[in-house]
Amino acid sequence: MNAMFRNKWWSFGFRSTVMLYFIILIIIPIFGIYTQSLSLGWQPFWESVSDPLAWKAVLLTVRLAVIATIINIFLGTMIGWVLIRYKFPGKRFLNSLVDLPFALPTAVAGLMILLLLGPRSFVGGLATKLGFDIVFHEPAIIIAMVFVTFPFVIRAVQPLLEELDRSEEEAAYTMGASKALTFFRIILPSMVPGIISGAMLAFSRGIAEFGAVVLVAGNIPGKTLIASVYIFGEIESDNPQGAAAVSVILLTLSFVILWTVNLIQSRRPGQ
């Protein structure tokens, strides 16, 4: 028994307050957005969603988030591996630096990218001379997404590598397997659950990202306008129903991802 307060009324009051807080803060708003998107019926909902600019924005977001996630799968697997398996000077420093994108305000991250790669910077000038653009075009959006979702795969892979039983690996070596073969047959399969759940979290964060992207994307409708910025634009132009309709698509996508990750993670200890 763990009643925080023995008194019945006190404990009843606490329970109700905490549950109400939870329901009012989290559950009601999410229901609100689904009902609002259908507030004028199916027809306007369908019209908002099938607006070419809207679905172009959603498709662009998904495409760029997929690219950013793939980049992060490679970077994250490599860095997670290096930070767990190798000893080298500066390892602890790098390991604590991994979380920087979580701690840094996303608007500041966007500003950083703008300063580094913008038209007046060295890299930006070089790119213009070579004939391609970074800032206010797709590459900048991908860079912003990679930056913001950088820690996910690393942090998901690291605990798995720490738990990994070394004896299997050593057995493979003694039986004459090469390093590469051991990696792909023994080590990589045990990292896969971490890579998948890390990648899914990174992807769902990527399609939701706003702060870092809005500053560097240029936000040209149909070209560099991603979904969250599109929603922001609809709110600003006083079309909450349209904003809600596109939100519902993004939200549903994110919820499916989140619950899949939960499923993967809850299955893991039972293996």
Place this chain on the structure above:
Amino acid sequence: MRKLWITLTYVVFILLLIIPLVEIVRGSWSEGWSGFTEGLLRQQSLHALKMTALIVVIVTVLNTLFGVMLALYLVRAKWIGPRIKRLLNSLVDLPFAVSPVIGGLMIVLILGPSTVIGTFFEASGFKIVYALPGMVLATLFVTFPLMVREVLPVLQEIGAQQEEAASTLGAYSWYTFWQVTWPSIRWGVIYGVVLTVARSLGEFGAVLVVSGNIMNKTQTATTLVYQDVENFNVVAANGVALVLAAFSVGLLLLMEWAKKRKEVH
């Protein structure tokens, strides 16, 4: 091979994390000390930083209290069935899946000036949207899971045995909490506080939608940076951005420290 991987890791870190950090510092000094102080000591900068500080304090206090209590209920409470517990447990993570802009939109849709609840509050002279209460609500929504997610696993791990022992020996429950439960969840809570502070300090999308970004009124540090950049006033934005970045690096160090303590206990 080993050397190659380590070098590659260093290259990624330097390109992706270290150079941008250095660039923010360099950028804010590009017009010298006076440019930096001018950007930072503008009236709107000071006001924005004050707003951010106010929101961080309110949000951290509220979400720490409610987060710890909710985690306790979700693990220990006998009055919630296991099915409902599991459902609530998965609902806690919802804000992680919601884009901050959508989080802000939700609050505008429910409490905005054109809704029933909004008009009711407005009539009684209490503004929610485009004012501080709405901004606090938006930040509360976004940071809600952080504390619960830190405390809940610790509670599950330590089990209820010690607490039960303390209760059967006749200890008062409040006393049980401080003497038995608190010492084991302490570092989890501290870690959760650091995460909540970091997230609420940097919250941008949700606050931008809810606040309307009115200068000297509802503008926070991050939305000021956004507005300055939109107005091509990058140097002024740099000063505020540097302050924010310095805070987040400080918080990162705190995180590292709390994480180490958490593992020891």
